[in-house]
Amino acid sequence: MSDVLKNSFGNIRIVLCETHHAGNIGAAARAMKTMGLRTLILVNPENFPGAEATRRASRATDVLAGARACDSLSEALHGTALAVACSARPRELSMPAVDARTAAVRLAAIGASQPVALVFGNETYGLTTAQVNQCQLIASIPADSQYASLNLAAAVQVFSYELRLAALGAGIDSDRVPGDPTQDRASHEAVEGFYVQLESALVETGYLNPAQPKKLMQRLRRLFARAGLEREEVNILRGVVQTLRNPKKKQ
Amino acid sequence: MSDVLKNSFGNIRIVLCETHHAGNIGAAARAMKTMGLRTLILVNPENFPGAEATRRASRATDVLAGARACDSLSEALHGTALAVACSARPRELSMPAVDARTAAVRLAAIGASQPVALVFGNETYGLTTAQVNQCQLIASIPADSQYASLNLAAAVQVFSYELRLAALGAGIDSDRVPGDPTQDRASHEAVEGFYVQLESALVETGYLNPAQPKKLMQRLRRLFARAGLEREEVNILRGVVQTLRNPKKKQ
Numbered sequence: 001m002s003d004v005l006k007n008s009f010g011n012i013r014i015v016l017c018e019t020h021h022a023g024n025i026g027a028a029a030r031a032m033k034t035m036g037l038r039t040l041i042l043v044n045p046e047n048f049p050g051a052e053a054t055r056r057a058s059r060a061t062d063v064l065a066g067a068r069a070c071d072s073l074s075e076a077l078h079g080t081a082l083a084v085a086c087s088a089r090p091r092e093l094s095m096p097a098v099d100a101r102t103a104a105v106r107l108a109a110i111g112a113s114q115p116v117a118l119v120f121g122n123e124t125y126g127l128t129t130a131q132v133n134q135c136q137l138i139a140s141i142p143a144d145s146q147y148a149s150l151n152l153a154a155a156v157q158v159f160s161y162e163l164r165l166a167a168l169g170a171g172i173d174s175d176r177v178p179g180d181p182t183q184d185r186a187s188h189e190a191v192e193g194f195y196v197q198l199e200s201a202l203v204e205t206g207y208l209n210p211a212q213p214k215k216l217m218q219r220l221r222r223l224f225a226r227a228g229l230e231r232e233e234v235n236i237l238r239g240v241v242q243t244l245r246n247p248k249k250k251q
Numbered sequence: 252m253s254d255v256l257k258n259s260f261g262n263i264r265i266v267l268c269e270t271h272h273a274g275n276i277g278a279a280a281r282a283m284k285t286m287g288l289r290t291l292i293l294v295n296p297e298n299f300p301g302a303e304a305t306r307r308a309s310r311a312t313d314v315l316a317g318a319r320a321c322d323s324l325s326e327a328l329h330g331t332a333l334a335v336a337c338s339a340r341p342r343e344l345s346m347p348a349v350d351a352r353t354a355a356v357r358l359a360a361i362g363a364s365q366p367v368a369l370v371f372g373n374e375t376y377g378l379t380t381a382q383v384n385q386c387q388l389i390a391s392i393p394a395d396s397q398y399a400s401l402n403l404a405a406a407v408q409v410f411s412y413e414l415r416l417a418a419l420g421a422g423i424d425s426d427r428v429p430g431d432p433t434q435d436r437a438s439h440e441a442v443e444g445f446y447v448q449l450e451s452a453l454v455e456t457g458y459l460n461p462a463q464p465k466k467l468m469q470r471l472r473r474l475f476a477r478a479g480l481e482r483e484e485v486n487i488l489r490g491v492v493q494t495l496r497n498p499k500k501k502q
């Protein structure tokens with residue numbers, strides 16, 4: 001296995017949120033392992049562990065046994081430089097949206113040097129808006145408009161397959177890779193910390209009325225998600241907000 | 252749906268041979284339907300029909316109900332111009348072998364005008380040599396060498412997905428185009444006006460020292476350029492800077 005492949009795969013987290021059927025978790029673990037992926041994180045699974053998970057995992061019970069449980073998506077995304085939300089549903093004021101193949105190329109490229117995550121929602125209702133807002137990109141599998149409902153583990157299989165091909169570099173023109181892999185991207189928690197500071201400043205100064213927020217923070221999140229903030233840029237933005245509120249010199 | 256897509260999809264048969272688990276047949280039907288495929292042929296299924304097939308088919312029970320049963324692979328392949336055997340196992344004296352994506356492109360191309368088939372074997376022993384010999388091409392899904400055993404329905408999902416992308420044409424959809432043409436992008440002068448306001452605020456508050464600017468504005472420009480600001484976003488950003496400097500309410 002090439003170093004790039006090994007690095008990308010080690011850095012790619014598959015995050016399953018509020019999964020209902022334990023069998024789907026087992027099948028997802030199997031799907032991951034066939035493609036060389038091993039880092040599975042479960043956010044509040046509803047019926048796990050269970051015999052059905054073990055059965056459907058087949059010979060991927062090691063991936064299942066190594067799965068980490070988290071209480072929140074935020075915890076699962078700690079340290080990630082890119083989080084991609086898998087969602088078929090069109091969303092108002094959404095993040096940038098791409099197809100599975102494009103998302104896989106970006107995840108593999110950034111995953112070569114920094115932790116990244118691919119996030120799946122509950123089988124029935126998918127990801128919540130709050131969960132999607134913690135990601136920087138939405139990815140969907142091109143599907144039939146009459147029936148676009150892939151089984152959860154089937155979707156994990158398709159994405160894992162595309163991630164493998166992307167990491168192997170097959171059929172990918174590196175000129176087309178969106179997102180410079182050498183970019184020093186800010187971590188999930190650094191960006192979230194900036195949003196907390198910004199929102200608080202906007203509320204305190206009266207620009208944002210908490211009683212009528214009008215999706216202002218969602219819009220700002222979407223803007224910065226498109227940019228893909230670097231570590232140093234988050235520091236600059238924090239400094240800008242801090243200084244605008246409390247000037248260093250008299251005006 | 253384009254004519255090529257409709258023709259290809261109508262002409263593509265998914266053939267499952269000697270399937271052991273009825274649940275896998277149901278899950279395969281669901282996988283097919285999500286990608287727009289509907290022609291399912293079952294060669295001597297071992298435990299079909301069954302409740303588990305219906306359950307796993309979810310809302311693809313129509314595909315399941317329309318499935319045709321055959322006594323032999325030869326009967327299933329009647330009239331096809333190309334039959335592709337799905338097999339991960341290396342075979343002595345084998346047919347030409349390609350990966351799933353290459354096979355899908357060929358199936359979709361020929362399927363635009365003539366019937367074609369994609370053939371899957373039993374969950375445990377796969378396709379027999381006699382069955383493979385009735386095909387003209389072997390296709391495999393690139394998988395991890397340590398554990399290459401995809402679940403049958405997961406393999407059907409990956410192939411169906413590749414068939415859909417191949418039939419749609421490029422294998423790439425328009426989502427991949429960087430910069431959404433429908434986005435209401437801000438004009439050059441609007442963005443420049445924001446930079447003037449921002450720089451002036453940063454100088455006046457002391458965050459930016461004009462004597463030692465340290466490429467600060469250049470970094471901020473680069474960040475927002477990556478995002479590709481929309482008209483409304485520029486207004487929001489201007490409002491943020493303005494309000495942070497001159498709060499609407501006392502602090």
